[in-house]
Amino acid sequence: MASAAFRINKIVDAITKFRVRRGVLKNQLEQPEFEADKEYIRGQISALDQVIQDLMVEFDVEHPDRVDEPKRKREIIDRMISDGHHDAAKELDRWRDHRGNHWGWNGWLKGAYPSLANKYGVHDHG
Secondary structure, X not given: OXXXXXXXXXXXXXXXXXXXXXXXXXXXXXXXXXXXXXXXXXXXXXXXXXXXXXXXXXXXOOOHHHOOHHHHHHHHHHHHHHOOOHHHHHHHHHOOOOOOOOOOHHHHHHHHOHHHHHHOOOOOOO
16 A cells, blocks of 8 residues: 555656646746747647646546645635525536546636636636
8 A cells, every 4th residue: 555655646746847847838938038939838838738637637646736626616606605696506516527526617617607707716727
C-alpha cells in the first residue's frame, strides 16, 4: 500500500511541475518579447492542459485546487435557493461528472445558466 501512495505522490508532483510550467508559459503570453511565439506557446499550454487532465483521470488524482469543490458548490446552491432559483439549484445539486465527482460543475453552470454563474462569480478553472 505504501508503494501505491508513493506512486500517487510522484504523479501529483509531476502534475504540480506541469502546472508551474503552464504558469510560466501563460506569463510569456503577456510579454512583448514573445509576440512572435504566441501561437507556439498557446499550443504548449494546450498540450500541458491535456497531459495534466489525462494524468488526473488515469490515476484518479484530485486536483489540488479542487479539493474544496463540493463545499464551494454547496455554497452556490444555498445562495441560489435563498435567491429563489430553486430549479437551477436542484439541477446543480444533482450534477456530477462521468465519474461521480463534482469537478466541472462550474463549467456546467456557465453553460446552462450563464447569468446565474456570472451573478455568483462562478468561473472555470485553469
